[in-house]
Amino acid sequence: MTMTNPKIPLVSKESVEFFASMFKELDQRSYDLLRKATLPNDIHKETNYLCLPESSLKNFMEVLGESLENDRLGIVFLRSCRETFIPKMVGVLTQNQSLKAALEEFCEVLKQESTGAHVCVENSGGKWWLVRHKSKSDEVWFKYAEMFSVMFMAELLRVLTSNRWTPTIIGIQDSSAEDFKKLPTLGKATFSVERPVTALEIPQPLIDLPINLQSVEQSKLLLGQLDLGEEASYVDQFRLAMRPYLSMGKLPITLAAQILRTNVRTLQRKLKKEDRIYQELIEEMVFDEIKECLTSTDFPVTQVASQFGYSDSAHFGRSFKRVTGLTPTQYRAQRA
Structure with a gap:
């Protein structure tokens, strides 16, 4: 069962990686942009985390939007949708009785x-x-996220209908349609602004149109494994959201709040409701990762220390022993 009202909305690591790949369009170092967008530096590598907080995508949209002119931004959105995101999403669909059935499956x-x-x-x-x-x-990210959503939904409708669908009426929540009209392939659409939702019209003759889904190998949906249920605690979701950032060591609470697009007092208050203190929780999470790294790899202890933000291996050893009662070497040997 998917969470319908998540305390910390999450997105799959695979989806964030897709968006982060758009930074390659920019004539700047990806590392600096990833850091500015509060995305993990290892986002393009094989990792042991499945998801990131949705707020990381909001941060990404702001950085990308600030770095590209809107006409070029639209081209980046279109190419990314056509080359990566649309094939991936269509590749998992199985319903071909009608466009409506395929779209309903896509929504799930x-x-x-x-x-x-x-x-x-x-x-x-x-x-x-x-x-x-x-x-x-009214935050900056919302406009760019809506522009991407319009571009993505339009391309999805085109692909599923084999180009029978063409844009006619598009409702947007933004107060101005100027930049939306500049999006590639949408120049002839009629935009209705300040709507309560973002919506693309589907002509009646197309809604019951049978769909010809190509035989595409189904891709793995990472968040399908995150069956937290309705009763998942804030701490449970905080652990999932912050795990991708633990290689940075014990994150300052100011940085954690920035990643989640909240403020320090709100974060502290929500954790306190579940009897947790930020510093204790984040240290516990970091050392859980360290213990897993010690037992699942043969990396030298100094490398493990450096990987989790400890420049002084002696300090790392003392901290590890304080938490576990063992030195890193003893802990690894005990679980060999």
Whole structure:
């Protein structure tokens, strides 16, 4: 069961990696941009974490939007959708009786990629729509995220209908359609602004159109493994959201709050409700990762220390013994 009201919305590591790959379009060092967007430096590597907080994508959208002119941004969105995201998502669909059935399946698949996603097929005003529900925000990220969503939903409809669908009416939450009209392939659409949702019209003759899904190997949906249920605690979700950043060591609470797009007092208050203190929790999480690294790899202890932000191996050894009662070498030998 997917969480319908997550305390910390999560997105699959695979999805964040897809977005982070857009930084390659920029004539700047990816490392600096990843750091500015609060994305882990190892996002393009094989890792042991499955997801990141949705807020990391909001940070990403702000950095990308600030780094590209809107016309070039639209081209990056279009190419990324066509080359990567659309083939991946279509590749997991199985429903081919109609466009409506395929879209409904897609909406369920998307929930497994992002616990905060809410896209659905709706009939409103006698018309069919592909609708994205997202609370409106005046923050910078929202506009760029909506531009990507419009581009993505349009390309999805084109692919599923073998180009029978063409943009007609598009509702957006933004107060201006100027930049949306500049998006590639959408120049002839009629945009309706300040709508409560983002929505693309689907003509009635297409909604029941049978779909010809190509035989594509199904990709693994990483968040399908995150069956936390409705009762998952804030601490449970905090652990999942912060795990990708633990290689940086004991994160300052200011940085954790920045990653989650909240403030320090709010973070402290939410943890306190579950009888946890930030510094104790983050140290516990870091040492859980360290213990796993010691038992699952043969990395030298000095390398493990450096990997988790300890420049002084002696300090690392003392800290590890304080937490576990053993030195790193003793701990590894005991579990060999």
